[in-house]
Amino acid sequence: MSDAPGAGAPGGGLDTTEIRALLRGLEDLPAELHKEVRTMLRPLGQDLLHAAAANAAAWSSRIPHALSMRVVLKGSMPGIVIRASLAKAPHARAMEGLLDDVFRHPLFGMDVWFDQRARPYMLPAIDAAYPRIQSDVNDVLAAVHRRVGLA
Numbered sequence: 001m002s003d004a005p006g007a008g009a010p011g012g013g014l015d016t017t018e019i020r021a022l023l024r025g026l027e028d029l030p031a032e033l034h035k036e037v038r039t040m041l042r043p044l045g046q047d048l049l050h051a052a053a054a055n056a057a058a059w060s061s062r063i064p065h066a067l068s069m070r071v072v073l074k075g076s077m078p079g080i081v082i083r084a085s086l087a088k089a090p091h092a093r094a095m096e097g098l099l100d101d102v103f104r105h106p107l108f109g110m111d112v113w114f115d116q117r118a119r120p121y122m123l124p125a126i127d128a129a130y131p132r133i134q135s136d137v138n139d140v141l142a143a144v145h146r147r148v149g150l151a
Contacts, residue, residue: 024078033144038071040140044133045069045080051125052082059119062089082122095119 029037046069053064066088070081084092094103097118104113126133 020077020079029073029144029148033147034073036147037073037140037144040143041071041080041137044129044136045071045082048080048122048125048129048133049082051129052122055121055124056092056095056119060089060091060095060121063092063095063121065089066092096122 049067049069053067056063056067063084066085068083068085072078072081084096086092094116095118097120101118102115103118104115106113
């Protein structure tokens with residue numbers, strides 16, 4: 001089994017199990033620290049957002065402007081969330097290839113269908129930043145531990 005970022009997850013996707021476990025450790029922090037932790041993680045999310053937007057800008061004029069980012073510490077999926085607005089870019093999900101590598105769509109609403117290959121823009125940005133993401137999340141946890149007197 002490879003240690004590469006894209007290895008180990010079902011379907012060859014990015015395995016974020018370790019990062020999610022680290023972020024779940026932040027969930028139990030006192031509420032007054034949540035804002036501080038979100039502030040520490042925000043630059044990392046902004047870097048990912050800009051990289052994903054740059055990837056999409058090579059072939060789309062709508063997707064880069066449809067992307068947004070937020071840091072979530074509560075719930076079952078804590079982490080940095082990058083979303084594409086359905087209203088601004090309804091094709092963003094299909095183009096990322098989240099459903100399949102090839103998708104079908106009609107030509108200008110006619111009953112003529114075409115296959116189109118997905119052009120991932122988010123996953124390549126995450127894959128490229130994965131080692132730094134892991135390191136930065138560990139740094140945030142260490143800073144939080146120092147702040148609450150655990151280190």
